[in-house]
Amino acid sequence: MQEFIYHNPTKIIFGAGTIDKIGVTVAPVAKKAMYLYGKGSIKKNSIYDKTTASLQAAGVQLVEYDGVKANPVLSHTHKGIEIARKEGVEAIVAVGGGSVIDEGKAIAAGAVADCDVWKFYDGSGAEIKSALPVFSVLTMSATGTEMNGCSVITNEETKQKIGITSSFLQPVASILDPTALFSVPSDQTAYGAVDAVTHLLESYFTKSDSYTPIQDRYAEGIIKTITEITPLMQTKPNDLTARSTFMWAATLAWNGLAPSGVGAWNVPNHLIGHSMSAIYDTPHGASLSIALSGWLPWYAEQSERNVNQLIQFGKAVFGVSDVDGTIERLREWFRLIKSPTKLDDINVDETGLIKIAENIGKNAPLWNMPEYNAKFCESILRRCK
Amino acid sequence: MQEFIYHNPTKIIFGAGTIDKIGVTVAPVAKKAMYLYGKGSIKKNSIYDKTTASLQAAGVQLVEYDGVKANPVLSHTHKGIEIARKEGVEAIVAVGGGSVIDEGKAIAAGAVADCDVWKFYDGSGAEIKSALPVFSVLTMSATGTEMNGCSVITNEETKQKIGITSSFLQPVASILDPTALFSVPSDQTAYGAVDAVTHLLESYFTKSDSYTPIQDRYAEGIIKTITEITPLMQTKPNDLTARSTFMWAATLAWNGLAPSGVGAWNVPNHLIGHSMSAIYDTPHGASLSIALSGWLPWYAEQSERNVNQLIQFGKAVFGVSDVDGTIERLREWFRLIKSPTKLDDINVDETGLIKIAENIGKNAPLWNMPEYNAKFCESILRRCK
Numbered sequence: 001m002q003e004f005i006y007h008n009p010t011k012i013i014f015g016a017g018t019i020d021k022i023g024v025t026v027a028p029v030a031k032k033a034m035y036l037y038g039k040g041s042i043k044k045n046s047i048y049d050k051t052t053a054s055l056q057a058a059g060v061q062l063v064e065y066d067g068v069k070a071n072p073v074l075s076h077t078h079k080g081i082e083i084a085r086k087e088g089v090e091a092i093v094a095v096g097g098g099s100v101i102d103e104g105k106a107i108a109a110g111a112v113a114d115c116d117v118w119k120f121y122d123g124s125g126a127e128i129k130s131a132l133p134v135f136s137v138l139t140m141s142a143t144g145t146e147m148n149g150c151s152v153i154t155n156e157e158t159k160q161k162i163g164i165t166s167s168f169l170q171p172v173a174s175i176l177d178p179t180a181l182f183s184v185p186s187d188q189t190a191y192g193a194v195d196a197v198t199h200l201l202e203s204y205f206t207k208s209d210s211y212t213p214i215q216d217r218y219a220e221g222i223i224k225t226i227t228e229i230t231p232l233m234q235t236k237p238n239d240l241t242a243r244s245t246f247m248w249a250a251t252l253a254w255n256g257l258a259p260s261g262v263g264a265w266n267v268p269n270h271l272i273g274h275s276m277s278a279i280y281d282t283p284h285g286a287s288l289s290i291a292l293s294g295w296l297p298w299y300a301e302q303s304e305r306n307v308n309q310l311i312q313f314g315k316a317v318f319g320v321s322d323v324d325g326t327i328e329r330l331r332e333w334f335r336l337i338k339s340p341t342k343l344d345d346i347n348v349d350e351t352g353l354i355k356i357a358e359n360i361g362k363n364a365p366l367w368n369m370p371e372y373n374a375k376f377c378e379s380i381l382r383r384c385k
Numbered sequence: 386m387q388e389f390i391y392h393n394p395t396k397i398i399f400g401a402g403t404i405d406k407i408g409v410t411v412a413p414v415a416k417k418a419m420y421l422y423g424k425g426s427i428k429k430n431s432i433y434d435k436t437t438a439s440l441q442a443a444g445v446q447l448v449e450y451d452g453v454k455a456n457p458v459l460s461h462t463h464k465g466i467e468i469a470r471k472e473g474v475e476a477i478v479a480v481g482g483g484s485v486i487d488e489g490k491a492i493a494a495g496a497v498a499d500c501d502v503w504k505f506y507d508g509s510g511a512e513i514k515s516a517l518p519v520f521s522v523l524t525m526s527a528t529g530t531e532m533n534g535c536s537v538i539t540n541e542e543t544k545q546k547i548g549i550t551s552s553f554l555q556p557v558a559s560i561l562d563p564t565a566l567f568s569v570p571s572d573q574t575a576y577g578a579v580d581a582v583t584h585l586l587e588s589y590f591t592k593s594d595s596y597t598p599i600q601d602r603y604a605e606g607i608i609k610t611i612t613e614i615t616p617l618m619q620t621k622p623n624d625l626t627a628r629s630t631f632m633w634a635a636t637l638a639w640n641g642l643a644p645s646g647v648g649a650w651n652v653p654n655h656l657i658g659h660s661m662s663a664i665y666d667t668p669h670g671a672s673l674s675i676a677l678s679g680w681l682p683w684y685a686e687q688s689e690r691n692v693n694q695l696i697q698f699g700k701a702v703f704g705v706s707d708v709d710g711t712i713e714r715l716r717e718w719f720r721l722i723k724s725p726t727k728l729d730d731i732n733v734d735e736t737g738l739i740k741i742a743e744n745i746g747k748n749a750p751l752w753n754m755p756e757y758n759a760k761f762c763e764s765i766l767r768r769c770k
Contacts, residue, residue: 001563001629003400008393014646015388178386211626213610214634221602228598241596244386248646249599261399261633 002209002263008256010147011173014248016240019050019137019177022093023058026135029172030091033135034084035062036104037095038069042139045183051095051137063087068096071277071284072103074118074155081110081117084132091133091172097140097188098152098195098284105151105169108132121153121162123366131168137175140184141247142192142285144199144254146174154278160363161278163270176251178244186234190337191285193230196250197223198269198288200258205299205309208263215262220316222249227317230337269295271367272377275359282346289339290346294384296327331385342384353381387594387648393641395532396558399633401625404435404522404562407478408443411520414557415476418520419469420447421489422480424454427524430568436480436522448472453481456662456669457488459503459540466495466502469517476518476557482525483537483580483669490536490554493517506538506547508751516553522560525569526632527577527670529584529639531559539663545748546663548655561636563629571619575722576670578615581635582608583654583673585643590684590694593648600647605701607634612702615722654680656752657762660744667731674724675731679769681712716770727769738766 013021026033035052042048055062065080084092084107094104108131110117119126138146145151149170152163184192200219207215226249232242252258259265272295273287282290299306300323307323314326334341343353354374361374398406411418420437427433440447450465469477469492479489493516495502504511523531530536534555537548569577585604592600611634617627637643644650657680658672667675684691685708692708699711719726728738739759746759 001626001633003403005396005398007396011390011392012645013390018388211630213613214607214630214637217606217610218603221606222599225598225602241386244646245596245599248386252599260397261629 001212001261004260006256006260007167008147008170010171012147012176012251013173014176016177016179016244018175019047019180020054022051022135022137022175023054023056023060025173025175026055026060026091026093027058029133030060030089032061032063032087032089033091033093034080034087034089034107035064035093035095036068036080036100036107037066038097038100040066041183042095047095047137047139047180051093055093063089068100068103070099071154071161071281072099072106074153074157077103077106077110077117077153080107084111089132091135093135093137095137095139097138098143098145101134101136101138101145101171102143102151102153104134104136105131105145106153108134109166109169118153118155121155121164122160123162128166128168131166134169134171135173136171137177137180138247139180140188140192141181141250142195144196144251146171146176147251147255150254152274159278159359161274162363162366163274176247178240178247181243181247182238184237186237187338188283189233189237190230190339191283192250193226193246193337194285194289194334194339196253197226198292199254201292202267202269203259203262203265204313205306206265206268207259208265209261210305212262215258215260216312217316219258220313222253224317225249227333234337266369267367268369268372271364271369271372272360272380275356275363276346276348279355279359280346280348280352286340286346289334289341290343290384293331293334293341294380294382296330297383298380300327343381354378357381386597386646389645391641391645392552393532393555395556397532397561397636398558399561401562401564401629403560404432404565405439407436407520407522407560408439408441408445410558410560411440411445411476411478412443414518415445415474417446417448417472417474418476418478419465419472419474419492420449420478420480421453421465421485421492422451423482423485425451426568427480432480432522432524432565436478440478448474453485453488455484456539456546456666457484457491459538459542462488462491462495462502462538465492469496474517476520478520478522480522480524482523483528483530486519486521486523486530486556487528487536487538489519489521490516490530491538493519494551494554503538503540506540506549507545508547513551513553516551519554519556520558521556522562522565523632524565525573525577526566526635527580529581529636531556531561532636532640535639537659544663544744546659547748547751548659561632563625563632566628566632567623569622571622572723573668574618574622575615575724576668577635578611578631578722579670579674579719579724581638582611583677584639586677587652587654588644588647588650589698590691591650591653592644593650594646595690597647600643600645601697602701604643605698607638609702610634612718619722651754652752653754653757656749656754656757657745657765660741660748661731661733664740664744665731665733665737671725671731674719674726675728675769678716678719678726679765679767681715682768683765685712728766739763742766
């Protein structure tokens, strides 16, 4: 095990019915808050009514700002910052999935920054020094943003989708009410599950320290659970047990615990997937199942250590003990839950493949993975099947 | 899964050499701190020199208070509170194992309380409303107190050893430097390992919700790891990998994650063990291996669900699939690492057994386990072997 700092002060309020607690959670911190949400699905399933009622009953004045899109974009973030400043809000309450919360964090940082918020994302070295307090009510589990300091924003002009991490972006508190997931459709459920699994797999495989049994078993246990319960969430969307289990699993998958102590590690599948999303607006999870389908076979060929890792993973999660079988079982699970495994599944042709590879190559140095140049990424993308 | 609140803001600074960071960690919070430690073993292994040098270099004035004993006692706590008040310290820096940190928390609460500190422990209903900030430098891994709000104090007069939990007792930051464990002797290493395993087993078995695969696998993974590496720590005390892995495992075993979402649960083995320690000053971990050796066979007889839990545990951790085999494998592990499994091992005779059973019966209502009356506990203690 290697040295690390782990500090995760987000308060998690978990359980059916906990949405009603958002008001008393925010009120001690802010009298006026931006109420941020997406395209309005929360108005169809009572989440909007419950959260606004709870906040208003607690005396929190709300400045509504809606229209956050999946893969949230810089232009909408800019407008949110403008409103937050003009209205003098003291906190951001993000009600939605990863996209809404990520944009909420960007607005929180941008509202008090003395530079353009994109400077925090574009690798130019600008550092977040403070942010408005962020609260979240999670309505789609996937990215883990409800319990970490990460935020991913897409710059539509430069076609860059970039993620950053800062302790100032860590939510003060997040409400995890699994009944809020009942209305998540089957495809989004699958993409969320793939996202959570990929979060764990990134450090599981790329870690520099090879003896980390605590972290390995932590990841294996959560992944095994997710693979077991995802089909149930799809066939019985209102199954509270399955939704609860997944909701907590997805949070634990990306809250900093899994990679603590594993040494250096990186996120090649996220790098690859982000470029697909930036160009084709591919759902994040869908891009990751494609990336893993091509990256894993390449990874297995690189060393004996990698082979052993895949065998350990296969045994623990699928009960198989060979590399090809392990990769194929993972692909089978993607297909079972209907998450794509190849570019053809998302209608990307040869020209598109090259475009994605070039985009990855452009971003790779920013992600500290300069070896993922266009040519190399082309070869990875050709393995996706 | 059931509802829960998880909030663990302690900052963990982990790694070989991190002891030197205690000064810069404490300085922003306190200019004058109580420096609390035990019987002086930290003076033999350079931890005292390193911590005081780091704190002084950062400008923190130290008020030394030593002599904390294993199973820390109320009288010594009282004296510490007196000193803390008189000197006007702004924080407690506890350098030691669970006992030193637990007493540090009690002093932190007592120093700013308007009642006697024991009132927080004795079940009379007094609630902690604030406390001085607590920092810890961990020198023995076992209780998990470095990343939770628990504190256990023994009242020598009433022969009661009682634990409490409060968010105000949560350390602000804890330094986990695994090299500090190199000098932990073989017996204390074993007791620490047993303590960590027992922490996980309490909620694993007694939980009210029966479908909690995330929490089950979390516990199984950590316990399996601890059972594998403890003998190595005993034969190679300076093995950094083993000490690092165990140090993090013990913290994760009692930081609130394992029982989050499992519903109601309790700590019968701690209840039983605390009475042994209160009367015979039995090391905490040693009392727990005895308790488990008697409690598990009783537990297995109570229901089919319990049987299935034991089989699941045995399969995951020891690769055996029957109840008797599972319990015997756990006892064998206790014997291997030289932690006792029966009262005879700690020289407690028939009269002593009755005395312990009566003490448990007296404390049981305070622990919300009134069914653990003297007569019932006598029968549990007779099963220890």
